[in-house]
Amino acid sequence: MAVYTEVSDEELVAFVGEYDIGEVVTCKGIAEGVENSNYLLGTTSGTFILTLFERRVRRDDLPFFLGLMEHLAGKGIPSPTPLKGRDGNALRQLCARPAAIVTFLEGMWPRRIRPEHCAGVGDALARFHVAAADFGMNRRNSLSVGDWRPLLESCANRADDVKPGLASELWRELDHIETHWPALLPGGVIHGDLFPDNVFFRADRVSGMIDFYFACDDVLAYDLAVCLNAWCFEGHKTFNVTKARRLLGAYRNVRELTPDEMSNLVVLARGAAMRFLLTRLYDWLNTPPEAMVTRKDPLEFIEKLRFHQRIKGPGEYGLD
Amino acid sequence: MAVYTEVSDEELVAFVGEYDIGEVVTCKGIAEGVENSNYLLGTTSGTFILTLFERRVRRDDLPFFLGLMEHLAGKGIPSPTPLKGRDGNALRQLCARPAAIVTFLEGMWPRRIRPEHCAGVGDALARFHVAAADFGMNRRNSLSVGDWRPLLESCANRADDVKPGLASELWRELDHIETHWPALLPGGVIHGDLFPDNVFFRADRVSGMIDFYFACDDVLAYDLAVCLNAWCFEGHKTFNVTKARRLLGAYRNVRELTPDEMSNLVVLARGAAMRFLLTRLYDWLNTPPEAMVTRKDPLEFIEKLRFHQRIKGPGEYGLD
Numbered sequence: 295m296a297v298y299t300e301v302s303d304e305e306l307v308a309f310v311g312e313y314d315i316g317e318v319v320t321c322k323g324i325a326e327g328v329e330n331s332n333y334l335l336g337t338t339s340g341t342f343i344l345t346l347f348e349r350r351v352r353r354d355d356l357p358f359f360l361g362l363m364e365h366l367a368g369k370g371i372p373s374p375t376p377l378k379g380r381d382g383n384a385l386r387q388l389c390a391r392p393a394a395i396v397t398f399l400e401g402m403w404p405r406r407i408r409p410e411h412c413a414g415v416g417d418a419l420a421r422f423h424v425a426a427a428d429f430g431m432n433r434r435n436s437l438s439v440g441d442w443r444p445l446l447e448s449c450a451n452r453a454d455d456v457k458p459g460l461a462s463e464l465w466r467e468l469d470h471i472e473t474h475w476p477a478l479l480p481g482g483v484i485h486g487d488l489f490p491d492n493v494f495f496r497a498d499r500v501s502g503m504i505d506f507y508f509a510c511d512d513v514l515a516y517d518l519a520v521c522l523n524a525w526c527f528e529g530h531k532t533f534n535v536t537k538a539r540r541l542l543g544a545y546r547n548v549r550e551l552t553p554d555e556m557s558n559l560v561v562l563a564r565g566a567a568m569r570f571l572l573t574r575l576y577d578w579l580n581t582p583p584e585a586m587v588t589r590k591d592p593l594e595f596i597e598k599l600r601f602h603q604r605i606k607g608p609g610e611y612g613l614d
Numbered sequence: 615m616a617v618y619t620e621v622s623d624e625e626l627v628a629f630v631g632e633y634d635i636g637e638v639v640t641c642k643g644i645a646e647g648v649e650n651s652n653y654l655l656g657t658t659s660g661t662f663i664l665t666l667f668e669r670r671v672r673r674d675d676l677p678f679f680l681g682l683m684e685h686l687a688g689k690g691i692p693s694p695t696p697l698k699g700r701d702g703n704a705l706r707q708l709c710a711r712p713a714a715i716v717t718f719l720e721g722m723w724p725r726r727i728r729p730e731h732c733a734g735v736g737d738a739l740a741r742f743h744v745a746a747a748d749f750g751m752n753r754r755n756s757l758s759v760g761d762w763r764p765l766l767e768s769c770a771n772r773a774d775d776v777k778p779g780l781a782s783e784l785w786r787e788l789d790h791i792e793t794h795w796p797a798l799l800p801g802g803v804i805h806g807d808l809f810p811d812n813v814f815f816r817a818d819r820v821s822g823m824i825d826f827y828f829a830c831d832d833v834l835a836y837d838l839a840v841c842l843n844a845w846c847f848e849g850h851k852t853f854n855v856t857k858a859r860r861l862l863g864a865y866r867n868v869r870e871l872t873p874d875e876m877s878n879l880v881v882l883a884r885g886a887a888m889r890f891l892l893t894r895l896y897d898w899l900n901t902p903p904e905a906m907v908t909r910k911d912p913l914e915f916i917e918k919l920r921f922h923q924r925i926k927g928p929g930e931y932g933l934d
Contacts, residue, residue: 300725301725303724303725304725304726319720319721319816320718320720320722321722322644322646322654323646324642324644325643334644334654336720401640402623402640402641405622405624406623406624495623
């Protein structure tokens with residue numbers, strides 16, 4: 295739930311007046327996204343999403359994010375298209391914050407994941423990777439394998455407060471991941487955060503991918519490993535190989551994995567679990583309890599991590 | 615900000631299937647209302663508001679609230695109309711909670727109040743009072759003058775933690791209000807909570823009144839006194855007589871006040887300030903800081919109360 299900034303009606307009317315989208319009819323803060331303030335904006339010409347970028351998003355990254363969305367929309371990927379004001383700029387100012395209006399996407403994110411959803415997200419992720427291949431801008435992943443050690447260092451002395459023994463378990467795992475991390479897999483623009491609440495469906499078909507604010511350059515198969523963690527577990531512990539088989543199969547129908555990508559999928563999945571475990575642990579330890587933000591449980595990923603540690607090879611993900 | 619209940623897509627599709635409003639296209643939790651979970655629901659036939667009634671609303675009161683909304687809508691008052699399912703019922707169950715779908719109202723509530731808004735709300739409140747006069751159901755006001763003493767008793771021993779001297783000031787004021795409260799003013803159905811966030815405007819005209827979940831039977835002029843407190847102060851301290859004059863004048867154009875209502879307006883305004891001060895104080899003292907709810911400052915109303923204590927008569931509200 296996130297509406298950090300109250301936009302007055304006068305400011306909103308002036309802001310929307312810079313676009314050719316008619317007059318403001320309604321504007322409601324929506325309980326989606328954690329980093330930014332999001333409003334559902336109705337005008338006489340349609341429905342849009344208004345986003346005010348709050349502190350956690352770096353200003354310098356905004357042209358990359360908005361440029362990527364525009365690039366994807368131009369390739370037919372169901373993603374929000376940034377609207378340009380009459381001066382040609384999509385990135386503007388509202389309430390002293392960077393702000394943008396993007397197109398509204400129909401559909402709902404699935405609260406209960408079925409294998410059909412996993413097939414949909416695998417297909418959509420692969421199409422995203424292919425469509426973004428000729429996007430001209432770059433952004434370093436600030437949460438990639440090399441960033442996990444400093445993140446763990448900043449949490450380690452209090453990690454055992456969350457779960458006894460957690461710090462030593464994570465140090466051991468991080469040593470393994472760093473040692474085995476693949477050097478030369480196919481790279482490109484990744485979404486980086488394609489969890490169920492970022493994918494909309496209508497009648498089991500993907501109708502939208504949203505929230506490109508972790509997108510960056512990295513190993514493509516790592517993005518798939520993020521999805522294995524996000525879409526293919528029942529609860530926190532039980533891996534559902536049927537879902538993984540559908541996810542991976544649908545991905546490979548659009549973009550085939552190289553043998554190297556397949557053989558490295560286990561360490562990528564361990565890394566993906568580590569990344570979300572660490573950022574959630576950091577937020578858990580550093581979010582004051584009175585903050586108006588739901589802290590996500592870091593320990594969800596310790597169980598997922600242990601699953602990936604136990605398996606013998608990528609065949610157990612349902613890879614043929 | 616309030617979305618307490620996550621509705622799964624399957625549950626939602628089944629629920630909407632009980633109405634003749636087409637298929638679900640989108641559903642987003644909205645950051646409005648404090649008592650209930652509200653979703654903006656888009657279907658193939660239009661936009662609606664889905665409300666799940668949470669614990670703070672008494673189940674037995676729901677037929678009154680929904681019946682009132684239906685009555686008002688039938689009289690052309692711009693208020694949400696409850697939709698009936700194919701079985702004829704507006705009040706249904708979703709996620710083990712009472713739930714209803716109502717029509718969506720255009721407009722935005724004014725973040726910065728201008729005198730034009732006050733005229734609009736005065737007119738709308740009077741039309742509401744007139745339209746509700748022949749509504750056939752009854753609901754006792756559970757937050758009327760007789761309920762303030764037990765409420766203050768429950769807060770008094772900690773009130774001075776919020777502001778030193780607050781308890782004795784409130785006891786003195788409550789004695790005065792109880793002694794001077796008028797016995798026989800015109801009564802009827804009041805809104806009871808017509809603050810700016812419950813009134814939508816388009817181009818300075820009222821396009822909707824919402825949130826009838828405090829509506830009840832009480833003194834009509836008390837509802838006007840609530841609006842004086844809610845709409846006619848600049849900040850917490852400065853009373854704006856221009857706004858009050860517009861509010862009262864527009865009200866009286868539709869429904870003239872009796873001499874008794876006018877002469878009692880000051881004590882009604884003191885009572886209205888007391889009522890919101892006490893419920894906010896109660897919530898302040900009883901809401902755990904980690905709750906995902908914004909606690910509203912009770913002390914906003916101590917300044918308003920002191921203003922009403924100081925004035926010599928209703929003429930200072932701009933009443934002719």
